[in-house]
Amino acid sequence: MTITITAFERSPDGGKGLARDTRVRWALEEVGQPYEVRLVSFGAMKEPAHLALHPFGQIPTYEEGDLALFETGAIVFHLAERHAGLLPDDAKGRARAITWMFAALNTVEPPIVELGFARLFERDKPWHAERFPVLEDRVRGRLKPLSVRLGAADWLDGAFSAGDLLMVSVLLRAKSSGILDEFPNLAAYLARGEARPAYQRAFAAQLAVNTGKPPSG
Ligand SMILES: N[C@@H](CCC(=O)N[C@@H](CS)C(=O)NCC(=O)O)C(=O)O
DSSP, X not given: OOEEEEEESSOTTSSSSOSTHHHXXXXXXXXXXXXXXXXXXXHHHTSHHHHTTOXXXXXXXXXXXXXXXXXXXXXXXXXXXXXXXXXXXXXXXXHHHHHHHHIIIIIIHHHHHHHHHHHHHOTTSTTHHHHHHHHHHHHHHHHHHHHHHHTTOSSTTXXXXXXXXXXXXXXXXXXXXXXXXXXXXHHHHHHHHHHSHHHHXXXXXXXXXXXXXXXXX
16 A cells, blocks of 8 residues: 655755654655655645644645554554564563653653754844753753663664654754764764664655755665
């Protein structure tokens, strides 16, 4: 059955891979599922046809036959449940990997997103200079315990899992802040994630959309 996802017609990041379709592409690449992409404009995302798929008018969405999903966590979980490669076989290991998926999206991503919004949209506000370091510290408040837990391990809980896929995707959004460099093991973790062939293919595919050039290699 054909899988179709949606992505920005033109991503605000110009193809740095920060738009959330990249994590869905990455999951699809990890489990070896081909997919098609329907590109949507900011305007089209708020039209009834797209709102029927995504009530909040965002990307990405995921369609597979008569199944339509939104929320990257739900989409990655759906793929991880149906295909080998993103969740361990044993029940306890699966439960722990799923815990890391939630931790990435519920605990680590929110302060990173807040910091990004502040950098992009609040620079001209009179309170920006006072608020920004507070937001940076909130990010540190999440990265420090994550760094402690990861320690010298390659991945969060044994083999690479959907928990790592989402955590790396979330950390990527903090890369440009420079805060990750304060935690060398997290910077190395991120680099390990980015080095995965499946991530490379996902990144190249979204970049091609934004540059108009087909993926090389
Ligand atoms: N929690 C959602 C967040 C989706 C989201 O924020 N998508 C962004 C692109 S990365 C978007 O569509 N932004 C445009 C908008 O909100 O109008 C998920 O993980 O899927």
